[in-house]
Amino acid sequence: MDAPEIHILSVGTALPGPPVDNATLARQLGTHQQFEQWVDTFIGTRTRHLSVDLETGEVNHSLADLGTTAGGRALAAAGLEASDIDVIVMGTATPDALMPATVNLIADRLGIDGIPTYQLQSGCAGAVQALDVGREMLLTGRHTTALVIGGDVCAKHLDIDMDVSSMAPAQLVNVVLFGDGAGAAVLSTRPTPGSVTIKAVLNRLTGLGRAPGQVIEWFGLADRASDRPAGMEDYKAIEESVPVMAGEILKELLDTLGWQQADLDFLLPPQLSGRMTKRIVERLAVADAQEVSCVQDTGNNGNALVFFQLERALERMGPGDRAIAVAVESSKWIKAGFALEKV
Incomplete structure (x- = not known):
């Protein structure tokens, strides 16, 4: 079955x-x-x-x-x-x-x-x-x-x-x-009018032997006396690595499904910041796909971002349209993404 x-x-x-x-x-x-x-x-x-x-x-x-x-x-x-x-x-x-x-x-x-x-x-x-x-x-x-x-x-x-x-x-x-x-x-498991099908999901740790690009402590700046920072961001490492990883994620999802870049109607790129997202989209060079981004207005709200992108994408996708979302976690270098097709 x-x-x-x-x-x-x-x-x-x-x-x-x-x-x-x-x-x-x-x-x-x-x-x-x-x-x-x-x-x-x-x-x-x-x-x-x-x-x-x-x-x-x-x-x-x-x-x-x-x-x-x-x-x-x-x-x-x-x-x-x-x-x-x-x-x-x-x-x-x-x-x-x-x-x-x-x-x-x-x-x-x-x-x-x-x-x-x-x-x-x-x-x-x-x-x-x-x-x-x-x-x-x-x-x-x-x-x-x-x-x-x-x-x-x-x-x-x-x-x-x-x-x-x-x-x-x-x-x-x-x-x-x-x-x-x-x-x-x-x-x-039951489609409805307007729903989209998840065609593939990529979720893979790739951080063996690499220092974390981001560390967030359990405590916050506002609730303890130590001067040790509650969050650390190695932004240079992120700038260097994330665009490269985004390209690898996109290629692997396309190869898994046998899709070509020209088959994509929508691209949901990583949403680190407005500037970083622009750099990533330029590197991915999926010219015919509409970019679906939100970080310039929502800020980087972490695990919420994909849903804000999805909300916008579902409003725009028509029958037969295809989309790929790409996400990179810099804390220990995780590749993630998924592909969608409109029912």
Whole structure:
């Protein structure tokens, strides 16, 4: 018996609060105009959404809050109820707590119970890993419908009273690069009008013997006394490696499916920052495919990004259209991606 095809029925997303532009962030951090220009030029991100009130420092959205909103929107868009979900898988680098798992808080709020739930600890590849696990669970034939969630809330790593004037670029980039958000998708063995088929998923660790490109500690800048940074970004290593890895991911997915670059209608490239995404797209050189990006406006909200891209892609894809998404995790160099075809 042939394995069933797995389809994405719908996507839902959630962002906390209004967009925060570079000028607002610069004013709040007490920096000069050159800082705003540096962000515009070096990072290329215009706005981000934060789960912390920049005036008071109060965290006003948890990952469970955003994941519940995104999951509820995905269910509503698919025309499904909580009781229709057979399994939930979540990918995140920033759970609200070590325990209980954030995925279970979201399930509780959505009214879901009595099913398997999984939470994967991962950076930007976590959303694809969650998609992969959800897909594999459905391929067993024991389940028909899965809710896949991805998101991150980095508010604990943003101290609004920090002194950024003496920060090295490796630390400063973490202040401006990231935002918060969550996304969710409903996967099913049963296609519906407008759904897309997952044709292939790539998920592979490639970091043997390589130093991490990113380290995020369990603590945040705002909740401990040590001056050890809560986050470290080797941006030069990321700039050198990610475009190369993105090309390798694209080629492997195309080769796996026997597709040519000319067969692609949409490209969902890695969303590190506006500037990095532009470099990657130029290197991939898939001239005939429409780029689907969002990071310039959402900020790098980690495991939510793929869902924001998917949401935009599903709105544009027509019958027979093909798309490939590429994601790279620099924490320990993970290649990830997937290919879609409109039913």
